[in-house]
Amino acid sequence: MTRSGVQEEPGPGLPDGGPQAPDGTDGPPEGRRRPSAGRGRRALRWSATTLAVLILGTAGAGYLYYEHLNGNLEKGERSSGDSKAHRTEPNAAGQTPLNILLIGSDSRASAKNVALGGGRDTRGNPPLGDVQMLIHLAADRESAAVVSIPRDTRVDIPACTDPKTGDGYPATNDIINTSLARGGPGCTLATWENLTGVYIDHWMTIDFAGVVSMADAIGGVEVCVNQNVWDRPLPGVPGGSGLKMKAGSEKVEGERALQWLRTRHAWGSDLLRARAQHMYMNSMIRTLRDQNVFTDTGRLMDLAEAATSSLTVSEEIGTVKKLYDLGMQLKTVPPDRITMTTLPTVEDPQNSNHLLAAGTDAERVWTMLRDDVAFDDKGGKSGKDGKDTASGKDEKDKASAAPDAEIGVLVRNATRSATLGPVGGRAKAVAQSLVTRGFTRAAPDTSPALAEERTVVRYPAADSQGDARRVAESLGIPASSVRQSADVSGVTVVIGADWREGTAYPEQAPPAAGDLPDDADALNGAETGTCMDVYKPYRW
Structure with missing residues (x-):
C-alpha cells in the first residue's frame, strides 16, 4: 500500500547484498546480480542531503526562542571507536580545516519512521548508516568539498563501544553502513577517520521522518530528469520509491522530495543515486541562498524548529549557538566553490x-x-x-631524537590493499635497509601482512615523537605520515600499499587543485540545468 504517494515496500538491505534500492529492495540494474529475496528486511532508504539545510540555511535561528531550540537537539559522543586520526595543526595564518560527517540513519524507532518507510517487522533492529557524506571546509574558508561513500562499500571497522549501552564491539571488516549499529555515530566517525586519515571534527545524523520534516520546511527544491520517470515495481523487481514525473524540471517538497532522494532503480545504480542526491543538495543550497528567509521570522522559526527537532549532533556542537557559528562559517563558501563527489570504488x-x-x-x-x-x-x-600542513611544524620545532643506533624500530608489512595481495618480504627488506642506515635496532614484524593504503610511522607517546620523525626522515616518509597511536609500544614503520617495492619511500607528487580522479563524479555546486537520465525500464 502507499502513503501520500510513497511506496511502502518490504525489501530490506542485505548485509551481503548488492547496492540496494533506496527502498531496500534489490532489483539490479543491467549487469548486476539480484540477491535472493529472503535475506531480511531493511526498507527505510533515504538521503541525508537535507542536513545541509541546517548548516547553510538556518544560521540565524540561533537567537529565536533559544532555550526551546536547544531542548530539541539530541547529542552524543563524538567518537566511540578506536581512531588513529589526530587534529590538524593550524597553518601559518592560524587556520584549520573543518570536517563534518553527515549520517543518514534508517532507524525505525518511531511509528512515523515505520509509516514512511515500512519495515514494521524490523522496527527494533539496530539502525544502519545508509547515507554517509563528509563535508570538508577548507582552512581558508574559500571552498568546500563533499565526499559520499556508497553504503555497500566494505571497510575495516575499528573496535567500538556504544556510549548509551556500554556494549563493546570488536574490530571487523564489513560494509560501512553497519558501523552505526556497532557503537552509534561515533563508531561511524572512527571508521571514516581510520579509512581516510582525516580528523573529523563533528557528526550529525538525521532519520527518515526528519528528512520529510526538513524537506517541508524548505518549501521546495527544483530537480530535473531527461525522460519521464516512474520508479515502480516491475516483474521480478519489487519495490520502488513511487517517484513519477515528466521530463524536465520540477519543484519537489515533503514526501515527494523524499521520493527523489530514495530513488535508485530508475537511475540504474547506487552510485547514480548518489549523483541525484548531490544534484538535490546543490539545488537546495542555491534555493536557500535565493530565499529571503532571514527577514521572514515565521519561515525562519519553522526552519529552525524542523532542523533542531530532526537532528542528533556530536556533543561539542550541541547548542544552537554553536550550530549558528558553524553555519556562519559554511555560508561564506559560494556555490561555485562547492564540489560534490563520490568515493571512487571497484567491485x-x-x-x-x-x-x-x-x-x-x-x-x-x-x-x-x-x-x-x-x-x-x-x-x-x-x-x-x-609547509606540511598535516604536521603544522617547522624543522626547528621537531622533538629531539635519540642517536640512530639507540632507536628501536619495528617494521610491519601492510602492503595488502583492497585490490592487491601483500608483497612478501617487505618488512624484512625495509628493516635491513634501516640497519644499514645506522638504525641497528630495527627488526621486521613477523605477524601476517596487514592492509594500509598509505605508509605511516607510528609512535606510542610524546617522548618518542622525535625518534619517529628521525626514522621517517631517513626513509623519505613525509612528516604528515608520522602519527601517535595507542596501538604500538615503540616506533613502528607500517609499510602501506603505496610502497610495494624499494627501500626508499617513493616521492609522492602532491595533487594539484582540481586533480580529482575521473570516477569521483565531481559536480559543481553552481551547475544548473543538469538532469538525471532514466534507466529505460522505468520510463513512461
Missing part, C-alpha cells in the same frame, strides 16, 4: 554486490582532504605557507 572480488575503495584513486581523494587541496581548480592548497 569487491569477495562479493560482486559489494564495493571496495578504488586504491590509488580513492587515496588521491583522501590525500587532497588531508592536505587541504581544493577539489576545484579555482584554488590551491589552503595552507598557503607551503
Whole structure:
C-alpha cells in the first residue's frame, strides 16, 4: 500500500547484498546480480542531503526562542571507536580545516519512521548508516568539498563501544553502513577517520521522518530528469520509491522530495543515486541562498524548529549557538566553490554486490582532504605557507631524537590493499635497509601482512615523537605520515600499499587543485540545468 504517494515496500538491505534500492529492495540494474529475496528486511532508504539545510540555511535561528531550540537537539559522543586520526595543526595564518560527517540513519524507532518507510517487522533492529557524506571546509574558508561513500562499500571497522549501552564491539571488516549499529555515530566517525586519515571534527545524523520534516520546511527544491520517470515495481523487481514525473524540471517538497532522494532503480545504480542526491543538495543550497528567509521570522522559526527537532549532533556542537557559528562559517563558501563527489570504488572480488575503495584513486581523494587541496581548480592548497600542513611544524620545532643506533624500530608489512595481495618480504627488506642506515635496532614484524593504503610511522607517546620523525626522515616518509597511536609500544614503520617495492619511500607528487580522479563524479555546486537520465525500464 502507499502513503501520500510513497511506496511502502518490504525489501530490506542485505548485509551481503548488492547496492540496494533506496527502498531496500534489490532489483539490479543491467549487469548486476539480484540477491535472493529472503535475506531480511531493511526498507527505510533515504538521503541525508537535507542536513545541509541546517548548516547553510538556518544560521540565524540561533537567537529565536533559544532555550526551546536547544531542548530539541539530541547529542552524543563524538567518537566511540578506536581512531588513529589526530587534529590538524593550524597553518601559518592560524587556520584549520573543518570536517563534518553527515549520517543518514534508517532507524525505525518511531511509528512515523515505520509509516514512511515500512519495515514494521524490523522496527527494533539496530539502525544502519545508509547515507554517509563528509563535508570538508577548507582552512581558508574559500571552498568546500563533499565526499559520499556508497553504503555497500566494505571497510575495516575499528573496535567500538556504544556510549548509551556500554556494549563493546570488536574490530571487523564489513560494509560501512553497519558501523552505526556497532557503537552509534561515533563508531561511524572512527571508521571514516581510520579509512581516510582525516580528523573529523563533528557528526550529525538525521532519520527518515526528519528528512520529510526538513524537506517541508524548505518549501521546495527544483530537480530535473531527461525522460519521464516512474520508479515502480516491475516483474521480478519489487519495490520502488513511487517517484513519477515528466521530463524536465520540477519543484519537489515533503514526501515527494523524499521520493527523489530514495530513488535508485530508475537511475540504474547506487552510485547514480548518489549523483541525484548531490544534484538535490546543490539545488537546495542555491534555493536557500535565493530565499529571503532571514527577514521572514515565521519561515525562519519553522526552519529552525524542523532542523533542531530532526537532528542528533556530536556533543561539542550541541547548542544552537554553536550550530549558528558553524553555519556562519559554511555560508561564506559560494556555490561555485562547492564540489560534490563520490568515493571512487571497484567491485569487491569477495562479493560482486559489494564495493571496495578504488586504491590509488580513492587515496588521491583522501590525500587532497588531508592536505587541504581544493577539489576545484579555482584554488590551491589552503595552507598557503607551503609547509606540511598535516604536521603544522617547522624543522626547528621537531622533538629531539635519540642517536640512530639507540632507536628501536619495528617494521610491519601492510602492503595488502583492497585490490592487491601483500608483497612478501617487505618488512624484512625495509628493516635491513634501516640497519644499514645506522638504525641497528630495527627488526621486521613477523605477524601476517596487514592492509594500509598509505605508509605511516607510528609512535606510542610524546617522548618518542622525535625518534619517529628521525626514522621517517631517513626513509623519505613525509612528516604528515608520522602519527601517535595507542596501538604500538615503540616506533613502528607500517609499510602501506603505496610502497610495494624499494627501500626508499617513493616521492609522492602532491595533487594539484582540481586533480580529482575521473570516477569521483565531481559536480559543481553552481551547475544548473543538469538532469538525471532514466534507466529505460522505468520510463513512461
